[in-house]
Amino acid sequence: MKVFISADMEGISGIVDASETNREHSEYKRGRALMVADVNAAIEGVLAFDKTTEIVVADGHGSMTNIEPEALNDPAVLVRGTPKPLSQMSGIDSSFDAAIFIGYHSMRGTLHGILSHTFSGKAIERLKINEMEVGETAMNAGIAGYYHVPLIFVSGDLAVTREAKALNPEIEAIAVKEAISRTAAKCLHPSKARQMITNGVVNALKKRNSIQPFAFKPPVEFNVRYVSEQMADAVEFMPSAERIDAKTIRFVQDDYLKAYGAFRASIFIALSVDR
Ligand SMILES: [Zn+2]
Structure with missing residues (x-):
């Protein structure tokens, strides 16, 4: 095991x-x-x-x-x-x-x-x-x-x-x-x-x-509201990003780990403009 x-x-x-x-x-x-x-x-x-x-x-x-x-x-x-x-x-x-x-x-x-x-x-x-x-x-x-x-x-x-x-x-x-x-x-x-x-x-x-595994069914949408507007402004540059509103971006992928990866990358980008 x-x-x-x-x-x-x-x-x-x-x-x-x-x-x-x-x-x-x-x-x-x-x-x-x-x-x-x-x-x-x-x-x-x-x-x-x-x-x-x-x-x-x-x-x-x-x-x-x-x-x-x-x-x-x-x-x-x-x-x-x-x-x-x-x-x-x-x-x-x-x-x-x-x-x-x-x-x-x-x-x-x-x-x-x-x-x-x-x-x-x-x-x-x-x-x-x-x-x-x-x-x-x-x-x-x-x-x-x-x-x-x-x-x-x-x-x-x-x-x-x-x-x-x-x-x-x-x-x-x-x-x-x-x-x-x-x-x-x-x-x-x-x-x-x-x-x-x-x-x-x-x-x-x-x-x-x-106990059944818990999984999100594809296509997977990560809908992310950032702390600030300028974070979303910068994350919007990502190829898979779709702007929803001032602070919200969504990422949709066929694969859970790809959507999760986009979310993770977006955090690095968001933190780089945090000031
Ligand atoms: Zn912790």
Whole structure:
């Protein structure tokens, strides 16, 4: 069996503030230690289910070098560094049996979602894929689904677990904290949260065959509202871009990964005119 783990940071046990996810800040050292501990708890769950499982972990936050390689449980292979075509999902392909998201956060605009944003807080105000308003959970579940791999487990705050359950109620989702505001939450003790992640992963693996992959049907439309008008002005230069209004562009492709790639490229362009 092969299991793919994508790990973000905002939904990690105990984290509530961007200072803890930003490597320029002194709090970051604690944040990255909390991150790898949640990931290791998920690995424990996979190995408790089947100790021969191949595990690939993709570090999926910021520079994607948050997990210190020697701190990761050693059966897992670590994908780190940026940029890369599949970003937070780099390393996945159709040989995997299940995908797990650890430390995920809700989409921008969520009421009471810890550090909510959609891929780039600086560039993206709202993303719709095939008319569905999405955050990173659905977008990345769509990449797993493109390879016929089901998303079976998500951990993060209560808001992101709701986002995951909305995709498919069969997905096992563990809330390690409940937001009071975007930067405040009631947090479980990390050791309690990790125990719940380990147990949740075991439960998810037990029912993995009944969880359908989540995929967006082609043709795929990424409908993107940028933070500013000049971002959309610059993104409009892209060959596949269609301008909808002052801040909105859409990309339509026959292939999900091509549409996703256009979205990703557009963020680099948008950020280049951010001033
Ligand atoms: Zn992140």
